[in-house]
Amino acid sequence: MKKIPNKITLNFDGDTEVLVKGFIAPIEHTLSHFHIAWDALVNLRVAKPEKDYLTSVFQSFLPTESVSVGECWEIEEGVLELLKQLHPNPRLDLDTNNGDSFGLWACLRAYSDRFADIVFRIHAEFKLEDGWFTPSQFKGNLIIDQIEQRIAFFKMYVPEGTVNFDVNWDEDKNVDYTITDAGFCSQMELQAGIENVTQNIDFTEAITQEEAERALSLCFYKSEQINWTSPYQAVEMAEEQVKLIHIISIDGPLANEAC
Numbered sequence: 001m002k003k004i005p006n007k008i009t010l011n012f013d014g015d016t017e018v019l020v021k022g023f024i025a026p027i028e029h030t031l032s033h034f035h036i037a038w039d040a041l042v043n044l045r046v047a048k049p050e051k052d053y054l055t056s057v058f059q060s061f062l063p064t065e066s067v068s069v070g071e072c073w074e075i076e077e078g079v080l081e082l083l084k085q086l087h088p089n090p091r092l093d094l095d096t097n098n099g100d101s102f103g104l105w106a107c108l109r110a111y112s113d114r115f116a117d118i119v120f121r122i123h124a125e126f127k128l129e130d131g132w133f134t135p136s137q138f139k140g141n142l143i144i145d146q147i148e149q150r151i152a153f154f155k156m157y158v159p160e161g162t163v164n165f166d167v168n169w170d171e172d173k174n175v176d177y178t179i180t181d182a183g184f185c186s187q188m189e190l191q192a193g194i195e196n197v198t199q200n201i202d203f204t205e206a207i208t209q210e211e212a213e214r215a216l217s218l219c220f221y222k223s224e225q226i227n228w229t230s231p232y233q234a235v236e237m238a239e240e241q242v243k244l245i246h247i248i249s250i251d252g253p254l255a256n257e258a259c
Contacts, residue, residue: 014056030183110206157189
């Protein structure tokens with residue numbers, strides 16, 4: 001008999017306050033040196049290093065119905081209020097010229113009698129003077145203390161990578177196009193609470209962080225549904241099956257907006 005997954009309802013006291021700290025490190029690298037030539041990138045800093053929020057702001061991350069471990073749901077657009085702490089002009093509906101990752105998704109990774117761990121992924125961009133800044137993605141965790149009805153930990157950040165953002169610069173107002181670049185920023189994040197709060201917790205049900213992030217990735221990209229193999233394996237398979245290999249070269253990642 002197929003086991004019916006347990007479902008839980010997620011909630012917290014929306015009238016309590018939580019202090020969120022914001023960080024944006026100076027841009028370290030861009031392929032075409034935009035971080036040196038473009039003042040908007042040179043001076044890109046967090047809008048508010050610290051800000052107190054009512055917990056109700058985080059209601060956007062919670063599902064409207066009971067959910068089971070591994071289940072995904074869409075996040076509401078109230079998350080814009082948090083993104084404004086990083087930069088005053090965020091946008092969730094990415095310009096089609098800047099990216100194709102639409103939507104905001106969360107997944108219940110684990111729960112115990114006390115804690116629930118939500119993994120999420122958000123795609124957004126920021127309107128800079130004369131252009132746009134598009135991070136590869138924002139990922140993170142929201143951990144709820146279900147007994148005390150509060151947020152125990154929250155972190156939303158742009159993950160590291162060879163490049164982890166894309167930019168479009170309207171350098172010349174006399175032409176009807178923008179020039180693009182990609183680069184690396186070592187830290188762009190919001191954080192609250194204690195990161196290791198669930199370190200020694202035995203969860204009632206759980207999947208790994210990697211499994212939850214994989215489930216979220218499938219919500220954004222059809223290419224993630226492909227059963228990919230390495231080039232070395234492809235060569236071996238072609239030799240075994242006596243088949244040709246059709247090669248397509250791609251100069252950027254398929255599963256984020258870094259390029």
